[in-house]
Amino acid sequence: MCGFPGPTDTVTPRHSRGQERVITGNRQTSWAFADAYVAEDEALRWARDRAREAGLRSVSPGTGAALRLLAASVDAKAVAEIGTGCGVSGIHLLHGMRPDGVLTTVDPEPEHQQFARQAFRASGFASNRARFIPGRALDVLPRLADAGYDLVFCDGDRLEVMDYLAESLRLLRPGGLVVFEGAFANGRTVDSGPQPTEVLRLRELLRAVRESQELVPSLLPVGDGLLCAVKR
Numbered sequence: 001m002c003g004f005p006g007p008t009d010t011v012t013p014r015h016s017r018g019q020e021r022v023i024t025g026n027r028q029t030s031w032a033f034a035d036a037y038v039a040e041d042e043a044l045r046w047a048r049d050r051a052r053e054a055g056l057r058s059v060s061p062g063t064g065a066a067l068r069l070l071a072a073s074v075d076a077k078a079v080a081e082i083g084t085g086c087g088v089s090g091i092h093l094l095h096g097m098r099p100d101g102v103l104t105t106v107d108p109e110p111e112h113q114q115f116a117r118q119a120f121r122a123s124g125f126a127s128n129r130a131r132f133i134p135g136r137a138l139d140v141l142p143r144l145a146d147a148g149y150d151l152v153f154c155d156g157d158r159l160e161v162m163d164y165l166a167e168s169l170r171l172l173r174p175g176g177l178v179v180f181e182g183a184f185a186n187g188r189t190v191d192s193g194p195q196p197t198e199v200l201r202l203r204e205l206l207r208a209v210r211e212s213q214e215l216v217p218s219l220l221p222v223g224d225g226l227l228c229a230v231k232r
Helices: 025-035 042-053 061-073 088-096 110-122 137-143 158-171 197-211
Strands: 078-082 102-107 130-134 149-154 172-181 215-220 226-231
Touching (some): 042 110, 061 149, 061 172, 078 088, 078 137, 078 158, 088 149, 102 110, 110 130, 149 158, 158 197, 197 215, 197 226
Parallel strands (some): 102 130
């Protein structure tokens, strides 16, 4: 089985027949086109601006569109989000959820959540569509209901991703989705050079999700990499 690179490994992406895959200018242009395919409205742009001012990284438009699609694909009524930020990912998730769906979003920074409240309101979502819980994710998640969620979106501390996975498996109903943002770590996940602990944790996560008998996985090349898996 093909593994993820160690400190001395090199990485050569290949097609199934052994042919080297060349990333051409046309391919990069296509990726950029795909990332901008779903237009974002004024409320989303406002939330992105607030995140930028706060020094936060928001999901890309393409990642947001994928989140919207994934939420719609499971007809999500209950979604848990780790990492509210200023509301960019939350808006996309809410657009994909059922009209009566509730997003439970967790973040250690109440000020960021206040920006998200404003962004959700500007997007036309009623206040009862989102439940904001300030606090560290690993303190909050154990208080949420077993098998009570259709989708869990993880965009928090990369050092804690294995703990997020364990909590997500408990929180999700059968057929639910767990989604991790930032799986590529700006290309460092597959870089053969020495990497920081957070990248090693991502590699551990990728292996665990791929090898789990409880999950059906896929790694989507949108934004900085979107790792998705359905709970059996």
